[in-house]
Amino acid sequence: MTVLETAKKLGTFAQEMTKREETFSFLVPDEHPLIDTRHNILLYVEGVNKSFDGFKAINDLNLYIREGELRCIIGPNGAGKTTMMDIITGKTTPDSGQVWLGSNINLLAMNESQIANAGVGRKFQKPTVIECLTVWQNLELAMSGVRTVWATFRAKLTAEQKDKIESVLVLINLADHAALLAGNLSHGQKQWLEIGMLLMQNPKLLLVDEPVAGMTHQEMDKTSELLNSLAGKHSVVVVEHDMDFVRSIASDVTVLHQGHVLAEGTMDQVQNHPEVKRVYLGE
Ligand SMILES: Nc1ncnc2c1ncn2[C@@H]1O[C@H](COP(=O)(O)OP(=O)(O)O)[C@@H](O)[C@H]1O
Numbered sequence: 261m262t263v264l265e266t267a268k269k270l271g272t273f274a275q276e277m278t279k280r281e282e283t284f285s286f287l288v289p290d291e292h293p294l295i296d297t298r299h300n301i302l303l304y305v306e307g308v309n310k311s312f313d314g315f316k317a318i319n320d321l322n323l324y325i326r327e328g329e330l331r332c333i334i335g336p337n338g339a340g341k342t343t344m345m346d347i348i349t350g351k352t353t354p355d356s357g358q359v360w361l362g363s364n365i366n367l368l369a370m371n372e373s374q375i376a377n378a379g380v381g382r383k384f385q386k387p388t389v390i391e392c393l394t395v396w397q398n399l400e401l402a403m404s405g406v407r408t409v410w411a412t413f414r415a416k417l418t419a420e421q422k423d424k425i426e427s428v429l430v431l432i433n434l435a436d437h438a439a440l441l442a443g444n445l446s447h448g449q450k451q452w453l454e455i456g457m458l459l460m461q462n463p464k465l466l467l468v469d470e471p472v473a474g475m476t477h478q479e480m481d482k483t484s485e486l487l488n489s490l491a492g493k494h495s496v497v498v499v500e501h502d503m504d505f506v507r508s509i510a511s512d513v514t515v516l517h518q519g520h521v522l523a524e525g526t527m528d529q530v531q532n533h534p535e536v537k538r539v540y541l542g543e
Pocket residue numbers: 312313317335336337338339340341342343344
């Protein structure tokens with residue numbers, strides 16, 4: 261590698277680190293004692309509206325995610341899926357409505373990093389793993405959420421922290437690749453690593469945008485397994501276009517259309533729903 265290439269890489273790396281600092285938390289409690297899920301609901305989205313220049317991207321949206329459930333959100337392009345995630349994570353402020361984590365944490369009163377700290381993790385479509393670090397180092401960094409990379413690697417990991425990294429490595433199918441540079445992973449493996457990085461923060465709620473875009477069939481099967489294995493411990497909300505994949509996950513499905521819930525139920529139920537057939541499947 262030339263000096264210039266190295267310098268460029270470090271520049272990108274520094275940029276990525278800054279991005280991470282915004283998204284990832286610092287103090288990550290293992291438990292989230294503040295979240296009240298006595299009603300078995302982890303996320304409440306109620307009567308939410310959001311317009312962009314007069315266009316209603318989100319229109320009286322109501323969504324309830326149970327503790328530990330895996331929910332797929334489908335809907336045509338422009339249905340408001342990404343905007344919905346932006347609102348839950350504090351990236352976008354709605355015009356009206358309520359968003360609560362459990363029945364006692366008002367997410368609309370918090371900024372992005374406070375929401376992340378409260379236990380909401382988000383995986384974007386494009387993987388943002390740090391390519392010039394190993395798989396292990398990426399996980400280590402995600403765990404600490406530290407300000408300087410070098411401090412992380414100088415600090416000794418506790419046995420508990422090592423166990424945590426090892427168990428996440430197994431979960432994301434990368435146990436044999438811990439020492440590999442993340443840049444050398446396949447597209448699918450990078451997606452898994454990024455999910456692993458979110459898991460290092462022990463989120464209660466995981467929001468995942470189009471996890472299988474660009475994956476091979478084999479990778480899709482493994483991703484389905486991975487997401488299923490996360491449910492129970494975490495609530496997982498997956499936005500996905502690939503219908504075969506959604507079917508393979510076998511979770512409850514919510515269909516969004518014009519910023520509103522059009523139908524909810526099993527994949528079979530929503531696929532046979534007349535309105536869904538009309539607007540979404542083009543019948
Ligand atoms: N920041 C924004 N400014 C203006 N329009 C936006 C903005 N974000 C989203 N939109 C519009 O809101 C609608 C919903 O978009 P989006 O949430 O990205 O849908 P989806 O993810 O379901 O494809 C689209 O018509 C989109 O053009």
